[in-house]
Structures are given as C-alpha cells and as structure tokens.
Amino acid sequence: MKKKHLLILIICAVVVVAGTLLFVFLREKPLTPEEQAYQAGISRLEQYLLNPKSVNISGPIGDFAELEYHIRNAQSFEAYCRVLSYIEYNDYTWAKTWMNEVKLNPAFPDELERVRKEHPAIGSVEQLEAYMQGCKAEYELDIKDAKEAFEKADGFFDSKARIAALETALASMAQGIPEYSGTPISVSDDSNRYGKFRWGPDDVHGTGNDDKFYIVNESASAKAIWREGDMVCVQVRLNAGDAFVYRSEKAYIGANRATQLTLYPIPATVAYDTTPRLGPGAGYAKYSQNIFTGENVNAYIKMDGWVCVDYNTIRYGMVRVWLPEDCVTLK
Numbered sequence: 348m349k350k351k352h353l354l355i356l357i358i359c360a361v362v363v364v365a366g367t368l369l370f371v372f373l374r375e376k377p378l379t380p381e382e383q384a385y386q387a388g389i390s391r392l393e394q395y396l397l398n399p400k401s402v403n404i405s406g407p408i409g410d411f412a413e414l415e416y417h418i419r420n421a422q423s424f425e426a427y428c429r430v431l432s433y434i435e436y437n438d439y440t441w442a443k444t445w446m447n448e449v450k451l452n453p454a455f456p457d458e459l460e461r462v463r464k465e466h467p468a469i470g471s472v473e474q475l476e477a478y479m480q481g482c483k484a485e486y487e488l489d490i491k492d493a494k495e496a497f498e499k500a501d502g503f504f505d506s507k508a509r510i511a512a513l514e515t516a517l518a519s520m521a522q523g524i525p526e527y528s529g530t531p532i533s534v535s536d537d538s539n540r541y542g543k544f545r546w547g548p549d550d551v552h553g554t555g556n557d558d559k560f561y562i563v564n565e566s567a568s569a570k571a572i573w574r575e576g577d578m579v580c581v582q583v584r585l586n587a588g589d590a591f592v593y594r595s596e597k598a599y600i601g602a603n604r605a606t607q608l609t610l611y612p613i614p615a616t617v618a619y620d621t622t623p624r625l626g627p628g629a630g631y632a633k634y635s636q637n638i639f640t641g642e643n644v645n646a647y648i649k650m651d652g653w654v655c656v657d658y659n660t661i662r663y664g665m666v667r668v669w670l671p672e673d674c675v676t677l678k
Contacts, residue, residue, distance in 0.1 A: 381417040384410060388421075392428060393466040396504050404432045423448075423455040430479055431504075439483040446476055470503035478503050485509065488614035488643050488678065490516055512611070519611040520677065527650040529606035531570040531582065534599035544583070544592040546666035548575035553663025555592060559635065560585050562592075571605035579605055588632030590625035591655075591669070612645035612657065614678040623668030627653035634668050636660050646675050 378386070388410030395402040408428045414421035426448035433442035449455065449472055456472050463469055470478065481496030494513045500506040519525070544562065546552040556562060563586050570582040578593045579602045585592075596602045623634040627650040638644075644656040653669045660666045 381414055385414055385418045385421060388414070388424065389462055389466055389469070392424070393468045395431070396468040396470075399505075404428055404435065408432060420452065420455055420458040423452040423458070427475060430475060434479060434482050437482075437486045439479070439486070442479050442483070446479055449475065468504075470500070474500050474503035477501075478506055481506065481509065485513070488612075488645065490520070490614060516611045516613065520613050523677070524613055524646050524649050524654060524675070525610075527573070527648050529573055529608075531572050532601060532605050534569055534571045534581070534601040534605075536569065536599060544594045545578065546592065546663055547657065548578040548580070548593050552593070552657075552665045552667065553660070555585075555663070559662065560587060560590075560632075569599065571599060571602045573606045573608045574602070575608055575610060582626065585625070585632055587625070589630070590632045591627070591667070592625070593667075608648070610647040612647065615644050615646040615654075615656065615675050616678065617642045617644060617670070618674045618676045621670060621674055623656075623658060623670055624653070625668060627651045627655070627669050631669065634658075634660075634666065636662070638668075638670070644670075644675070646677065 388407045391402055391410060392407040395404055395407065408425055411421045411425035411428065415425065426445045429445040430442050430449065433439070433445065459469065459471055463471070477496050477499035481493045481500060484490075484493035484496055490513055494510055494517070497506040497510045497513070544555045546555060562583050564584055572580045572582060572591060574580070574596060575593075577596050579596045579599065580591055580593055581599065581602070582589060582591055584590075617638050617640055620637060620639050622637050624631040625634055626632070638658060642658075644658055647655045647657070647667070649655075649672060650669075652672050654672050654675045655667055655669055656675065658666050658668050
C-alpha cells in the first residue's frame with residue numbers, strides 16, 4: 348500500500364515538473380522573424396496614432412504588406428493603415444474602399460481587442476470607421492455631422508481635439524465672420540532666407556514662388572497683416588500685383604509685432620461666379636482660376652468689405668483668396 352502511494356506521488360511530481368517545464372518553454376518560446384516584424388508594425392502604428400509627426404504611416408503599411416502571406420491578420424492591419432493614409436490626403440473614396448477591406452475579416456475585431464490590451468491607442472474597427480466618417484464630414488464642411496461622428500470615435504486618434512475645434516467653429520459660426528481690427532505693420536525681408544511663400548498658414552495650403560506667381564522684389568518693405576501660429580500673413584508685390592500671402596514669421600524683421608490671430612473655419616458657399624482676388628479689394632492681383640456659384644468654402648475673416656476664404660484649386664490645392672462680402676453665404 349505504501350509503495351502504491353509512493354508511486355502515485357512520484358507520478359504526480361513528474362506531471363507537475365513536466366507541466367512547469369512545458370509552460371516555461373511555451374512562455375519563453377522566441378518569436379519568429381515574421382512575428383517580430385508584426386509586433387514592430389503594431390508598435391509603429393500606435394506611435395503614429397500617438398504622434399503622427401513622428402512616424403510616416405507608409406512605414407507600418409510596408410511592415411504589414413510584407414507579412415501578408417505569413418501572419419493571418421497582417422493584411423487587415425495593412426488595410427487599417429491605408430484608411431488612415433487616405434484620410435491624410437482627404438481621399439475618402441479610397442479610404443472607404445480600404446475600410447470595407449478591414450471589415451471583411453471576421454477575426455480581425457478579436458485580434459484588435461487582443462492587441463489593444465498592450466497598445467490602447469489603436470482603435471477598434473468601429474472607432475476607425477467613425478473617425479473616417481468624421482474627417483469626411485469635416486472636409487465637406489458638415490460641421491455638425493463631423494462632430495457627431497468624432498464623438499462616436501470615442502477618443503480615437505485626435506478625435507477629441509477635432510471635437511474641441513469643431514465646437515469652437517460652431518460658436519464662431521453663431522457670431523458670424525469676424526472683422527479684422529488690427530493694424531498692418533511695415534516689415535523688411537530678412538536677407539531673403541525664406542523665399543518660398545504659402546497660400547495659407549499651414550501645410551494644407553500650397554506653396555508659391557513658381558513660374559505662375561512669384562515675389563518680384565523681396566528686398567522691398569512689406570506689410571505684416573496678422574500672425575497665425577509661426578506664420579505671418581503679409582502683403583507683398585507679386586508678378587501679378589499686390590497680394591496677401593503667408594511666410595514664416597522669421598522671414599521678416601519686425602513681423603513679431605503683428606497681431607496674433609486664431610481664425611476658425613466657418614462653412615459657407617459662393618453666391619455667384621467670380622474671379623477671386625489675392626487681397627481684400629479689386630486692386631489686388633487676380634487669382635488665375637475662377638470660383639463658381641454653389642462651391643463650398645471656409646470663411647475666416649472680413650476686411651474692407653471682402654472675405655478671406657479657403658478655396659481648393661487645381662494648381663496649388665488649398666489657397667486663401669478674397670471674395671466680395673455679398674459673394675459669401677454662410678451655411
């Protein structure tokens with residue numbers, strides 16, 4: 348009897364030891380190169396979502412594309428990243444196409460749920476789709492729909508910041524287009540170190556100084572009208588005539604004395620066909636592309652009976668131009 352009990356104890360001990368060894372083996376089993384690349388892609392995707400300026404979304408797209416035939420959910424992650432990529436370009440036809448690809452894999456939501464335990468910045472399929480819809484509505488100037496969609500995104504990516512900006516825009520819309528009340532300040536070019544100019548205060552707007560529009564006398568004094576962030580709206584002489592363009596504040600000595608403004612987009616439509624001007628008046632240079640009745644624009648500020656608007660052009664992309672006040676109808 349004692350021998351039987353002893354045998355049972357020995358067998359139990361062997362089973363426990365074997366189970367422990369198996370657990371350790373499984374737990375410490377090294378990842379394959381493909382699994383390591385998959386984890387690296389996930390980490391880079393999260394880094395992009397936390398700070399999009401630190402990572403180009405093409406990086407994780409490439410990571411997952413190479414693993415398409417090795418890791419089950421890599422293709423879905425590639426599609427996920429491509430949605431974000433096309434959102435960057437405001438191409439919502441392709442963003443929707445890749446969103447449908449994301450939704451094709453029934454196992455992907457579970458994989459996302461597993462991944463999000465260690466990478467919480469990566470949103471669910473529902474959050475990604477809501478975010479895409481919000482960005483599309485925002486691009487189309489449907490402010491209320493955009494806000495509702497971003498709320499459904501539930502904190503994904505920069506949806507909270509976008510909601511805050513939209514709330515400010517809605518409040519601004521209620522008050523109408525603000526009137527410019529600053530004073531232009533004479534400034535001088537700082538050794539022509541910043542020759543390029545922009546058609547607006549950020550990289551959404553195209554750059555000038557090409558064969559179509561260029562500054563003809565950079566050494567002459569200019570007028571700083573206002574500042575937005577680290578850019579200054581400045582009146583300069585182009586080959587086509589006087590114009591308001593944007594340059595780095597560092598490009599001009601004294602530009603830091605211009606009034607700092609925070610301008611919010613107010614959705615509007617064009618009331619009649621016209622040729623936009625590059626400043627607030629008929630005496631400013633004409634833009635080379637007409638604008639037509641019913642086109643959507645963002646209005647920002649009024650000056651001397653003219654309204655500054657964002658206009659999506661063929662040559663430069665987004666350009667800030669000026670329209671007569673009666674040509675701008677708020678939505």
